[in-house]
Amino acid sequence: MRILLAIGAGGFLGAIARYLMQLITVKWLPLAFPYGTLIVNVVGCFLIGIFYGLADRGNMQSPEWKFFLTTGFCGGFTTFSTFSYEVYTLWKLDHTFYFSLYIGLSLTLSILATFLAISLVRSI
Numbered sequence: 001m002r003i004l005l006a007i008g009a010g011g012f013l014g015a016i017a018r019y020l021m022q023l024i025t026v027k028w029l030p031l032a033f034p035y036g037t038l039i040v041n042v043v044g045c046f047l048i049g050i051f052y053g054l055a056d057r058g059n060m061q062s063p064e065w066k067f068f069l070t071t072g073f074c075g076g077f078t079t080f081s082t083f084s085y086e087v088y089t090l091w092k093l094d095h096t097f098y099f100s101l102y103i104g105l106s107l108t109l110s111i112l113a114t115f116l117a118i119s120l121v122r123s124i
Contacts, residue, residue: 021040048070
């Protein structure tokens, strides 16, 4: 139960951080390119790398902190960070086929799903 509460609290803070970072980015870079999302994704990937690196070294005091920071905060901030860590894990384990398949399927199917969903909603 404590891990679930830690994830929920981290997700709450991560979602707020994402919203605020995107507001700030749009204020400073009001262009058509989605800089806010790009920056959030890159920062989230960097943070999850730090958090998992610390956990691997034994620098996390408890499992709750690990889940608060990774699944909670980074997950609420951007799920792209989880994707990047899973890609890293596949690469680290020399699963080249799965590494490539996961990247290709994730990007292609996610983009297609977005287009399909928008088309379906527009047709209703």
